[in-house]
Amino acid sequence: MRAWAGLAAGAFTALILLVPTSPARAASPPPELPLPELLLTAELVPLPVTRTPVEPPLPPSPFRARAVDLGLPPLPQFDTAATKPWPPIPDPGIFPCSYAFVGGGGASLMRCGAARALRGETQKAQEALEESLHAEPLGPTAALSSLWLAELQARDGKDIQARALYLTAIDTGLPRPIQASALVSLAWLALRRGEVAPAATWLRDALATAPPAAVLAPARFLDGVTHLLEGRPVEALAQWERLERDGGPSALTAEVPFWRGVALLRSGDTGAAIRTLDRFRAGVKADHPLAAAALAQRGWAQLVRGALDAAQRDFLAAEAARPSLPLALQLDAGLARTFLIRGQYAEARERTRRLARGKGEGPLVEQLLLETAEEALRRNATAEAIATYGQLRDRPIGPERRAFATYRIAESLERQYQETRDEGRLREAEAEYQRLRTEGGDEGLVQRATYWLAHRALLDGRPAVALREGESLLQGGGVVPDLSARVVVLTAEAAARAFDPNRAKALFRMALAEAHPPARAAELRIALGWALLGDGEPESALQQWQQDADREDSPARVAALAALAMVALQQGHESQALDALRKLVTLAPTHPARGAARVDLGILLVRAGRASAAVDALRPLLTEPLPADLQVTVRRTLGLAHYQAGEYREAQDMFTEATRVNPGRADSWLGVGLAALRLGRADDADRALRQARLATEPSLATTAAYALTLVRKDDLREFERRAGTFVAAYPTHPYTGILITRMVADALARGQAEMAYAWVSGLLQRQAAEPYVEDALIRLAETDYAEPELAFRIYQDVAGRVDDRSARLRARLGVAQAAMALDRANDARAALEGFLMEAPADDPRVPWAELRRGELLLRAHRWDVAQEAFEAARASGLPGAPEAHIRLGDLHRVRGEWDQAVEDYIGATYLYPATPWAALGLQGAARSYLDRGMTREAGILLEKLVRRPGTDPQLTRWARDELARLAPAAPARPRPAGTRS
Numbered sequence: 001m002r003a004w005a006g007l008a009a010g011a012f013t014a015l016i017l018l019v020p021t022s023p024a025r026a027a028s029p030p031p032e033l034p035l036p037e038l039l040l041t042a043e044l045v046p047l048p049v050t051r052t053p054v055e056p057p058l059p060p061s062p063f064r065a066r067a068v069d070l071g072l073p074p075l076p077q078f079d080t081a082a083t084k085p086w087p088p089i090p091d092p093g094i095f096p097c098s099y100a101f102v103g104g105g106g107a108s109l110m111r112c113g114a115a116r117a118l119r120g121e122t123q124k125a126q127e128a129l130e131e132s133l134h135a136e137p138l139g140p141t142a143a144l145s146s147l148w149l150a151e152l153q154a155r156d157g158k159d160i161q162a163r164a165l166y167l168t169a170i171d172t173g174l175p176r177p178i179q180a181s182a183l184v185s186l187a188w189l190a191l192r193r194g195e196v197a198p199a200a201t202w203l204r205d206a207l208a209t210a211p212p213a214a215v216l217a218p219a220r221f222l223d224g225v226t227h228l229l230e231g232r233p234v235e236a237l238a239q240w241e242r243l244e245r246d247g248g249p250s251a252l253t254a255e256v257p258f259w260r261g262v263a264l265l266r267s268g269d270t271g272a273a274i275r276t277l278d279r280f281r282a283g284v285k286a287d288h289p290l291a292a293a294a295l296a297q298r299g300w301a302q303l304v305r306g307a308l309d310a311a312q313r314d315f316l317a318a319e320a321a322r323p324s325l326p327l328a329l330q331l332d333a334g335l336a337r338t339f340l341i342r343g344q345y346a347e348a349r350e351r352t353r354r355l356a357r358g359k360g361e362g363p364l365v366e367q368l369l370l371e372t373a374e375e376a377l378r379r380n381a382t383a384e385a386i387a388t389y390g391q392l393r394d395r396p397i398g399p400e401r402r403a404f405a406t407y408r409i410a411e412s413l414e415r416q417y418q419e420t421r422d423e424g425r426l427r428e429a430e431a432e433y434q435r436l437r438t439e440g441g442d443e444g445l446v447q448r449a450t451y452w453l454a455h456r457a458l459l460d461g462r463p464a465v466a467l468r469e470g471e472s473l474l475q476g477g478g479v480v481p482d483l484s485a486r487v488v489v490l491t492a493e494a495a496a497r498a499f500d501p502n503r504a505k506a507l508f509r510m511a512l513a514e515a516h517p518p519a520r521a522a523e524l525r526i527a528l529g530w531a532l533l534g535d536g537e538p539e540s541a542l543q544q545w546q547q548d549a550d551r552e553d554s555p556a557r558v559a560a561l562a563a564l565a566m567v568a569l570q571q572g573h574e575s576q577a578l579d580a581l582r583k584l585v586t587l588a589p590t591h592p593a594r595g596a597a598r599v600d601l602g603i604l605l606v607r608a609g610r611a612s613a614a615v616d617a618l619r620p621l622l623t624e625p626l627p628a629d630l631q632v633t634v635r636r637t638l639g640l641a642h643y644q645a646g647e648y649r650e651a652q653d654m655f656t657e658a659t660r661v662n663p664g665r666a667d668s669w670l671g672v673g674l675a676a677l678r679l680g681r682a683d684d685a686d687r688a689l690r691q692a693r694l695a696t697e698p699s700l701a702t703t704a705a706y707a708l709t710l711v712r713k714d715d716l717r718e719f720e721r722r723a724g725t726f727v728a729a730y731p732t733h734p735y736t737g738i739l740i741t742r743m744v745a746d747a748l749a750r751g752q753a754e755m756a757y758a759w760v761s762g763l764l765q766r767q768a769a770e771p772y773v774e775d776a777l778i779r780l781a782e783t784d785y786a787e788p789e790l791a792f793r794i795y796q797d798v799a800g801r802v803d804d805r806s807a808r809l810r811a812r813l814g815v816a817q818a819a820m821a822l823d824r825a826n827d828a829r830a831a832l833e834g835f836l837m838e839a840p841a842d843d844p845r846v847p848w849a850e851l852r853r854g855e856l857l858l859r860a861h862r863w864d865v866a867q868e869a870f871e872a873a874r875a876s877g878l879p880g881a882p883e884a885h886i887r888l889g890d891l892h893r894v895r896g897e898w899d900q901a902v903e904d905y906i907g908a909t910y911l912y913p914a915t916p917w918a919a920l921g922l923q924g925a926a927r928s929y930l931d932r933g934m935t936r937e938a939g940i941l942l943e944k945l946v947r948r949p950g951t952d953p954q955l956t957r958w959a960r961d962e963l964a965r966l967a968p969a970a971p972a973r974p975r976p977a978g979t980r981s
Contacts (some may be wrong), residue, residue, distance in 0.1 A: 004445035012747070017853060023521060028306045032740065033709075033710055033713055033738060033739070033742055035674070035677065035678070035707070035710065035762075036119045036522055036674065036706050036707050036735070037676050037703075038640065038643050038670070038671060038704045044282075045207050047812055048102070050539045056779050059312070070088055073265060073266075073300035073301070073303070073304065073334075074330045074333060075228065075266075075299070076262060076293040076296065076297060076327065077194060077324070077326040077327065078191040078192055078194070078225055078229070079192075079289045079290055079291075079324075079860070080251075080252070080289065080290070080291055081251060081254075081255065081284075081288055081290070082249060083217075083251070084154060084155075084185060084188050084251050084252030085181075085214060085215075085218055085249065086117075086118065086919070087147060087148075087151065087178055087181040087182070087185075088177055088178065088212050088215055089114065089144075089178065089184070090212045090308070091114075091115060091118050092111040092114055092115045093115055097115060097116065097128070104146075104272045105133075106132045106133075106135035106136030106141045106142070107136070107141050109128045109129070109131045109132035109135060109145075109223065110129060110132040110141050110144050110145045110148070112125075112128040112148075113125045113126070113127075113128035113129035113132060113145065113148055114129075114144070114148050116128060117129075117148055117151060117152055118587050121821035122152055122155075122156070124153055125148070125152060126149065126529055129148050129149045129152075129420065130145075130149070132145040133145045133146070133149075138172065139386045140171070140172075140173060140174075142172050143168075143169045143170075143172035143173050143174045144169070144174070144178070146165045146166075146168045146169035146172060147165070147166070147169040147174060147178065147182055147398060147543030149162075149165045149186070150162045150164075150165030150166040150168075150169060150185070151889070153165060153409075154185060154188075154189060159189045159192065159193060159551075162185075162189060163186060163189055163190075166182045166185055166186050166189075169176050169182055170183070172870045175835040176209050177209075177211060177212050177215065178485075180206040180209045180211035180212075180215045180219070180792065180956075181205035181211070181214075183202040183203070183205050183210075184202070184203065184206050184215055184218050184222065184652070186198075186199075186202045187200075187202040187203045187206070187219075187226070188218070188222060190202070191222060191225060191226065191229075191632050196229045196230060197224050199222065200223075200226040200227075200230060203219055203222055203223045203226055203822055204668070206219050207219050207220075207223060211249075213246075215537030216246070217243060217246070217249060217252060218249070218252060220240070220242055220243040220246075220248070221239075221240070221248065221252045221255075223239050223244055224236040224237070224239035224240045224243070224256075224259060224263075225259055227239060228259060228262060228263050229268065231266075233262075233263035233264070233266040233267045234263075234267065236259070236263045237260060237263050237264075237267075240260055243256065243284055244256060247676055254283060254284060254552075255280070255284075255290060256275065257277070257279050257280035257283065258280040258290045258293070258294050258297075260276050261273045261274075261276035261277035261280060261294070261297060262277075262297050264276055264304075265297060265300065265301050265304070267291055267512045270301040270302075270304050270305045273297070273301045274297075274298055274301050274302070277294045277297055277298045277301070278298070279339040280294055281294050281295070292318045292322075292327055293321040293323070293327055294317070295314045295315075295317050295318035295321070296314070296315065296323070296327060296330055296331055296334065296370060298314045299311045299312075299313075299315040299318065299331075299334050300334055302314060303337060303338060303341075304642045308338055308342055308473070311334065311338050312335065312338050312625075315331050315334045315335045315338065316335070318331055319331045319335075319944035324632075327911055329355060329365075332351045332352075332353075332354050332355050333365075335347070335348075336348045336351035336352050336355070336368050336372070336709075337368070337371070339351065340371060340372065340375050343602055344373065345376075345379065345381075348375070349384070350971035351368075352368045352369060352372045352388075353714070355369075365395070366392060366395060366397050366401060369388055369389075369391055369392040369395075370392060370401070370404075370405075371850070372388050373385045373389045373405075373408065373917050375393065376388060377408070378414065378944070381954055382412045382415055382416050382419075383416075385408065385412050386409055386412045386413065389405045389408045389409045389412070390405075390409065392405045393405040393409070398441075398442050399439075399440070399441035399442070400442045400741065402439070402441055402443045403436060403439065403440065403441030403442040403446070404442065404445060405976060406432055406435055406436045406439070406445075407432075407433075407436055407442075407445045407449065408450065409432050409450070410432030410433045410435075410436065410449065411429075412428045412681070413425050413426075413428045413429035413432060414426065414429040414452070417429060427708060430453065430456060433449040433450075433452050433453055434449075434453070436449040436807075437449050437450060437453075440583045443480070444480040445944070446482075447473060447476075447479060447480055447483055448480075448483060450469055450472065450473055451469075451470075451473065451483055451486065451487060451490065453489075454466040454470050454473075454490055454494065455471030455490060457469065457494075458490065458493065458494055458497065460506065463494045463495075463496075463497035463498035464495075465500075466490065466491075466493075466494035466499070467491060467494035467495050467498045467503075470487055470490050470491030470494050471491060472881075473487045473491075474487060474488070474491060483510065484514075485514045485516070488510050488511045488514070488932070489507075489511050489524070491507050492504050492507030492508045492510075492527070492531075493527070494509055495507060495531075495532065496508075496527065496531055496534070499534070500533030501530075501531045501532075501533075501535040501953060502535050504527075504531040504534070505528065505531040505532055505535050508524055508527050508528040508531055509528060511524050512524050512525065512528065518553075518555055519555040519556075522548055522554050522555045522556035522557075522560075523555075523556055525544060525545075525547065525548055525560075526544075526545065526548065526559050526560055526563065527557065527558050528544055528878045529541040529542075529544035529545045529560075529563060530563070532544060533567060537936060538567055538570070538571050541563075541567060542564060542567055542568060542571070542573070542576070544563040545560040545561075545563050545567075546564060547560075548560035549561050549564050549583070551582060557587065558584065558587055558591060559582045561583050561584040561587065562580075562584055562591065562597075562615070564576070564577075564580040565577050565580035565581045565584055565597065565600070568580060570786040574604050574607060575607070575608075577600070577604060578601065578604040578605070578608065581597050581598075581600055581601040581604065582601060584597050585597050585598050585601060585617075595621065595624065595626050596630065598618065598620075598621055599618070599621070599630060599633050599634055599637065601614075601617045602615075602617045602634070602637045602638070602641065603637050603695075604642070604845075605638050606637060606641050608642060609643040610643070611641040611642070611645035612641075612645060614637065614638075614640075614641040614644075615638060615642065615645075618634055618637055618641070619638065620637075621634045622634065622638075628661060628662065628808075629662075631661050632661050632662045632665060632668065632953075633660035634657050634772065635654045635655070635657045635661065635668075636654070636655065636658045636665070636667065636668055636671065639651045639652075639653075639654035639655040639658065639668075639671045639675070640652040640671070642654060643671065643674070643678075648675045648678040648679050649675075649679060651671065651675040652671075652672055652675035652676055652679065652681075652684070654671075655668050655669075655671035655672040655675060656672055658671070659672060659691075665690045666691065666694060666695030666696075666697070666700050666701070666704070667692070667697075667700055669688045669689070669691040669692035669704075670688070670689070670692035670695070670703060670704050670707075671698055672684070672685075672688035672692075673685045673686075673687075673688035673689035673691075673692055673704065673707055673708075674689075674707060676688060676856070677689075677707060678710060678711065678839070681748070682711050682712075685707070685711050686711050689705075689707050689708045689711065690704075690708065693705050693708060702730050702733050702735060703735075705725075705726050705729065705730070705737040706733075706738075708722060708740075709722040709723050709725075709726055709739065716746070720743065720870065723739040723743060726739060727739060727740060740759050740760070740762070743759050744756045744759045744760060749761060754790075755791055757790055757793070757794065761797070762795065788818050788821040788822050789818075789822060790888035791814070791817075791818040791821075792815065792818035792819060792822060792824075792827075794814075795811050795812075795814035795815040795817075796811075796815050796819055799811035799812050799814075799815055799831075805838060809835055809838060809839050809843075809845075812831045812832075812835040812838075813831070813832075813835055813845065813849065815827065815828075815831040816828045816831035816832045816835070816852065818827075819831060820856075824833050825856050825859060825860065828852070828856055828964065829857070832849050832852055832856070833853065835849050836849050836850065836853065837855075845880075846872075846875075846876065847872075847873045847876040847879070847880030847884075848880060850869045850870070850872045850873040850876075850880070850884075851869070851873045851880055851883055851884060851887060853869045853976055854866045854867075854869035854870040854873065854884075854887055854891075855887065858887070858890070858894075859870060863891060863894075863895060866891055867888065867891055870884045870887045870888045870891065871884070871888065873887075874888065878912075881912070882908050882911070882912040882915045882917035882918070882921075883908075883910075883917055885904050885907045885908035885911070885912075885917065885921065886904070886905065886908050886917055886920050886921060886924060888902035888904040889901045889902075889903075889905040889908070889924045889925070889928070890924065891919070891926050892904060893924065893927070893931070898928045898929075898931060898932050901924065901925075901928045902925045902928045902929070904924075905920075905921040905922070905923075905924035905925035905928065906921060907921070908920065908924075909921035909922050916952070919945060919946075919948055919951045919952065919955055920955075921958070922941050922942075922945040923945060923955060923958070924943050926938045926941040926942050926945065926959070926962070929941065930962070935966050938962070938966070939963060939966050942959045942962050942963050942966075945959040945961070945980055946959045946963065947961055949973050
């Protein structure tokens with residue numbers, strides 16, 4: 001029913017005036033059958049544009065940019081050519097031995113032992129001292145006996161036993177000057193064993209007692225050595241200056257230049273160190289125990305200065321002097337460093353291996369192993385570096401250095417994988433990184449290991465694992481600075497690949513808040529756009545990409561344009577997509593999406609009505625090796641462009657080429673048929689449209705079927721056959737209305753009004769499109785003068801079917817008009833009353849309806865109701881009020897109410913003088929006066945009517961005739977009754 005309302009509503013504007021005003025109405029020409037529009041069935045080609053993954057940077061390699069700092073040159077081991085001085089006790093002479101032999105006694109035995117010790121009689125001295133301790137195990141004598149026994153053990157090289165005896169002597173109670181000597185002796189033994197800390201303590205205690213000169217000189221000498229070995233060369237130099245100023249044993253003062261040279265080297269004054277060491281070597285014999293050490297220290301000084309040749313000569317010269325094992329290790333270290341710097345890697349590697357095979361321990365070996373491994377990495381000897389780092393890690397080293405070695409092993413294994421693609425190496429690297437995370441030792445390296453594992457998981461297609469690892473770093477309480485930005489980027493990318501666009505969006509924004517190189521920043525902006533799109537914010541994504549698309553210097557401009565074009569097409573922003581596609585095909589002629597982009601560009605240009613630009617964009621693709629589906633789309637779109645431009649011959653050619661590439665495309669056949677139809681090539685059109693009619697898509701099939709009817713439109717019989725077939729197949733399609741309208745016109749032209757009515761009824765029943773129903777009804781209405789019965793049935797049918805009030809009101813007026821033409825007063829009045837009951841008060845048609853209703857009521861002698869209708873029309877003002885005045889005058893005149901009749905007539909004349917009703921008002925008033933016999937008044941009005949300009953000639957002639965009749969007659973009084981027509 002709603003469709004009926006629409007149909008009738010559209011037709012009423014013409015139907016409202018269906019009652020003909022003259023019996024001879026010229027028939028309107030038959031309606032033209034419009035050619036169907038060529039449907040733009042070229043679907044936009046999906047652009048092969050996908051999210052470009054952000055490649056997270058590899059973790060920074062620690063210390064890779066610089067060589068490992070081995071620190072200061074190694075310190076020499078304590079050695080001396082001087083003899084440890086005896087305790088500052090006067091020589092008791094040999095006499096005590098005679099007394100001790102005769103009378104015994106602990107004190108005599110102690111003095112005898114001391115005398116024999118001073119004379120080199122070690123065995124007899126020891127026996128006497130031991131007997132003294134046996135005789136007096138406690139007291140001052142026992143303390144001195146222990147002291148002399150310690151001196152004998154020290155000279156015999158038994159340092160452990162000597163230390164014990166020195167400590168016993170001190171504990172037993174030595175005199176203060178002698179106790180200082182014992183403390184110096186303990187320090188001497190400790191330095192000889194490399195025990196610097198206890199030596200420093202004993203020397204500090206000895207110097208605190210203000211020892212005698214014989215003890216003070218060696219104490220100062222040894223204290224300077226201790227300061228040097230503790231890393232305090234400035235204090236050492238100060239102590240030796242005091243020694244040289246106050247004097248001391250020549251054997252000790254001769255060795256001060258050696259130690260001063262070492263201290264100067266440690267202080268960074270290599271020139272002074274070399275000169276001082278040269279002075280020492282010049283003042284001692286070649287077999288001096290420190291001579292080789294002086295050469296070694298001189299070599300280290302030359303190495304620090306960069307004099308590699310001089311350093312190597314000194315190291316080799318010292319090595320030729322058959323140095324001690326500790327010094328040999330230092331020489332190996334010096335030569336290893338020299339060879340590394342000179343690029344003699346084989347020699348450096350051999351020296352380091354000698355150190356690592358057990359010839360030495362300590363930080364020097366660790367440092368050399370570390371530097372050798374690092375140098376191997378710098379020259380891409382990865383396997384050698386891994387083996388060397390393994391040696392380093394197997395040694396007893398600190399946790400931080402162990403963590404570093406493990407990291408380097410893992411990193412090197414990963415490098416081997418990159419070179420060989422050996423999956424085994426990759427698994428080994430992963431195991432090493434896991435080991436580092438388990439063992440710890442260096443938080444920064446542990447974080448790097450975690451980052452690598454996350455990075456690897458991302459590359460292996462395990463984004464959830466990568467996301468978990470990345471989040472653990474971000475939430476772990478602080479990432480090392482050189483890793484922080486990388487972690488954010490990696491975690492953002494992992495979130496994007498793990499289909500968590502909301503988290504990816506937040507992290508990419510966090511990443512963009514940091515400073516990045518232009519290329520990386522642009523890449524992150526593109527990635528943020530994809531995250532926004534994935535999170536359901538396509539408009540925000542387009543805005544994000546538009547930034548780079550508009551920047552000519554953006555490294556990601558092409559990627560931004562591609563993404564922008566794809567999503568703009570998806571969102572229906574065709575103008576934005578058109579701009580992006582145009583720039584994309586211009587800036588990136590080799591882009592993977594170029595073919596599809598050009599096709600979409602052409603389609604959008606066609607849609608925008610820019611046919612010529614579309615042809616220019618698509619024509620170059622005709623010679624490119626595109627996939628078959630794109631070839632068809634290119635040719636079809638070119639056909640559409642030519643068709644749009646009115647170039648039907650070129651359009652037919654393009655569509656025909658498309659059918660050759662893919663004969664199964666009905667839309668291509670439709671293009672061929674419509675272009676041929678435009679060119680008047682009926683046979684070509686007929687063949688192509690029959691193919692297109694087989695389309696599975698309804699819009700294509702119906703368009704082809706309709707066009708097929710037009711091919712033979714000049715053959716009336718064939719046209720009606722084809723049109724009937726179409727109407728039966730597609731009863732509700734808009735083309736049905738077009739065809740039925742034409743068949744209605746043909747039927748009316750043949751005088752077959754009933755057949756035309758049958759066609760219109762069928763059209764209404766099928767709910768065809770509004771414009772065609774309107775046209776068909778108008779054509780039927782044009783026959784109403786001869787056959788008003790037909791119009792009455794049509795309007796009544798419409799009024800009874802439609803639900804829409806506006807359409808129903810129009811139909812009711814149509815029924816009223818047709819009924820009045822058929823002189824069916826009751827039907828007309830019922831239709832008008834139905835209209836007035838339903839129409840709103842401000843409907844402009846209400847006055848007209850009231851006037852017609854009043855006329856019908858007047859004819860039925862229903863005066864009062866008729867008067868109400870006329871008064872309602874008069875109250876509405878123009879345009880109905882003048883006529884209402886006349887109709888009210890007629891009503892009162894018929895009822896013999898002449899005064900009221902004259903008033904109503906004159907009201908039309910004087911209130912609306914510019915209307916035709918003004919003259920009719922004069923006529924009505926004159927008649928009313930004539931009816932009453934008031935000839936003078938009537939004559940006045942008739943004179944006015946005759947002189948009134950613009951009056952209808954018939955009305956003027958009537959007024960003159962009435963005046964002629966009144967001329968011989970004298971004025972008479974009014975007659976009481978009767979009317980005159």
